[in-house]
Amino acid sequence: MTVREIGALLRTRKTSCVEFLQQTFREIKTRDSFNSFITLTPDLALAEAAARDRELAEGMDRGPFHGIPIAVKDIFYTVGVATTAGSLVFGDFIPDHDATVVSRLRTAGAISIGKTNLHELAYGITSKNPHYGFVLNPVDPTRIPGGSSGGSASAVAAGFVPMALGSDTGGSIRIPASYCGITGLKPTYGRVSRYGVLPLAFSLDHIGPLGSGVEDCALAMNAIAGPDPLDASCSQAAVPDFNLPPRTDLKDVRVGLPRNFFFNRVDEQVSAAVHNSLSMMQTLGAFIHEMEIPDLNAVNTAARVVQLAEVAALYAGRHDAALFGSDVWDLIQQGKLIAGYEYVNAQRLRTLFCEEFNKLWRVIDVLAAPTTPVAAPGLHETEVQIGDEWENTRMASTRLVRAVNYLGIPALSMPCGKTTSGLPIGLQLISSPFSEAKLLQIARTLEPLLGSLNR
Amino acid sequence: MISQEDANRENQKIIDALRKEFELLTKRLDHEVEPALTFMLSPSIEAES
Numbered sequence: 001m002t003v004r005e006i007g008a009l010l011r012t013r014k015t016s017c018v019e020f021l022q023q024t025f026r027e028i029k030t031r032d033s034f035n036s037f038i039t040l041t042p043d044l045a046l047a048e049a050a051a052r053d054r055e056l057a058e059g060m061d062r063g064p065f066h067g068i069p070i071a072v073k074d075i076f077y078t079v080g081v082a083t084t085a086g087s088l089v090f091g092d093f094i095p096d097h098d099a100t101v102v103s104r105l106r107t108a109g110a111i112s113i114g115k116t117n118l119h120e121l122a123y124g125i126t127s128k129n130p131h132y133g134f135v136l137n138p139v140d141p142t143r144i145p146g147g148s149s150g151g152s153a154s155a156v157a158a159g160f161v162p163m164a165l166g167s168d169t170g171g172s173i174r175i176p177a178s179y180c181g182i183t184g185l186k187p188t189y190g191r192v193s194r195y196g197v198l199p200l201a202f203s204l205d206h207i208g209p210l211g212s213g214v215e216d217c218a219l220a221m222n223a224i225a226g227p228d229p230l231d232a233s234c235s236q237a238a239v240p241d242f243n244l245p246p247r248t249d250l251k252d253v254r255v256g257l258p259r260n261f262f263f264n265r266v267d268e269q270v271s272a273a274v275h276n277s278l279s280m281m282q283t284l285g286a287f288i289h290e291m292e293i294p295d296l297n298a299v300n301t302a303a304r305v306v307q308l309a310e311v312a313a314l315y316a317g318r319h320d321a322a323l324f325g326s327d328v329w330d331l332i333q334q335g336k337l338i339a340g341y342e343y344v345n346a347q348r349l350r351t352l353f354c355e356e357f358n359k360l361w362r363v364i365d366v367l368a369a370p371t372t373p374v375a376a377p378g379l380h381e382t383e384v385q386i387g388d389e390w391e392n393t394r395m396a397s398t399r400l401v402r403a404v405n406y407l408g409i410p411a412l413s414m415p416c417g418k419t420t421s422g423l424p425i426g427l428q429l430i431s432s433p434f435s436e437a438k439l440l441q442i443a444r445t446l447e448p449l450l451g452s453l454n455r
Numbered sequence: 456m457i458s459q460e461d462a463n464r465e466n467q468k469i470i471d472a473l474r475k476e477f478e479l480l481t482k483r484l485d486h487e488v489e490p491a492l493t494f495m496l497s498p499s500i501e502a503e504s
Contacts, residue, residue, distance in 0.1 A: 203491075298480050301473065301476045301477050301480060302477065302480060304473060305473065305477055308470075308473075321459075326462075330462060330465075330466055333462075333463070333466045334466045334469055334470050337466065337467065337470040338470065342474070342477065344490050345477075345481050345484060345490075346477070347490035347491045348484050348488045348489065348490045348491070349480055349481070349483065349484065349488075350490070350491035351488055351489060351490065351491045352483060352484070352488060354491065
């Protein structure tokens with residue numbers, strides 16, 4: 001169910017917030033074999049639900065999220081509730097305040113039901129957490145949900161909540177959205193406050209929603225986006241209405257179809273589904289502009305240097321390898337090998353790459369591409385086969401999404417069909433800085449056409 | 456289970472490969488290019504929007 005659908009049930013008194021929350025917790029108890037959550041907070045949630053019911057009875061409606069259950073990735077501070085980051089390092093950490101985005105959603109009436117599982121420290125894409133259990137993909141539990149926001153994605157894909165908060169440093173919202181067949185938005189850098197969110201890589205971290213559909217993400221953006229005096233990296237840019245109604249067509253929308261990079265080394269079924277989505281956009285009147293784009297392999301290389309160094313800066317002082325999963329520990333050690341001048345040069349290259357890439361927005365409104373080159377890999381596949389080639393699962397999963405974090409531009413992943421074995425395929429739509437409202441509206445317009453392919 | 460020494464060697468190998476690709480990119484930099492540290496306050500991308 002979507003935020004709107006649950007809201008309609010509550011407002012027509014077909015159910016109460018308390019009854020709906022009780023049903024949600026029953027569902028999780030009987031059906032969550034996916035390890036979506038690290039901590040559930042039924043007592044807190046039911047108390048909030050009772051308060052939201054009283055408000056509705058008194059005629060007070062906080063808006064679309066009034067009484068709606070949501071889930072929060074376990075790197076967001078939640079007052080009085082453990083925030084582990086899926087790590088032993090933060091195993092005992094109980095924040096004394098909420099992250100800005102958690103607080104904003106609470107004010108909007110949303111009720112957090114708990115903290116979702118994730119790849120340890122949000123540093124990886126499998127969500128095979130060695131400390132809190134592997135998160136499984138609800139579409140096919142023998143496969144990874146993607147990560148690092150794997151628990152948030154699985155909670156939405158399993159239908160426990162219509163929206164969950166995630167974070168995206170190198171694809172961590174869009175990869176799990178793609179693998180689990182849901183929608184995920186990584187907004188522009190600075191659009192959403194990161195105050196009270198455990199950092200991974202300061203200049204690459206983004207906060208955003210994962211939703212059962214595009215509107216769930218748009219409504220979440222209305223609740224969470226905007227300036228925050230508590231976060232110096234948060235933009236002062238004006239906040240529009242992110243939930244614009246779907247258009248009747250896509251006339252005057254210029255869609256870039258990249259000739260290079262995005263369709264190299266991509267599974268045939270993924271490529272076909274994304275091209276089919278482009279045909280649908282064309283049917284709706286969009287102008288499809290085939291084009292060469294800047295070299296994103298180069299951008300990925302520089303982005304990896306930035307990420308490795310920034311994460312190492314946070315954990316270089318930790319010397320007890322036993323506290324970490326071996327994959328995360330190795331990445332931290334690799335980051336310590338990056339020299340200071342190399343990090344600075346990676347940030348200097350960022351200046352050039354941003355200038356170069358932003359020229360695209362003079363000729364197109366949105367770039368369409370696959371989110372991931374393959375559908376969800378098996379739980380134990382360390383490599384994936386693409387055509388005749390084999391590629392490391394982490395590198396393949398991040399290959400088409402990482403550059404967007406470094407460039408700071410918004411990107412959304414939405415389901416655009418399934419493989420013959422029934423696994424979801426993700427369409428990635430990328431647009432210019434601070435154009436999320438337009439991006440979401442284009443996605444909402446396209447969504448009904450893709451709907452039948454996703455069932 | 457691989458030894459710490461082997462893991463260190465493997466980590467060094469990964470960074471050496473990354474460094475090789477990265478050094479080619481830095482040829483694009485002249486002395487006028489400043490780091491995107493202002494990126495962290497977003498004015499550069501706001502200016503584009």
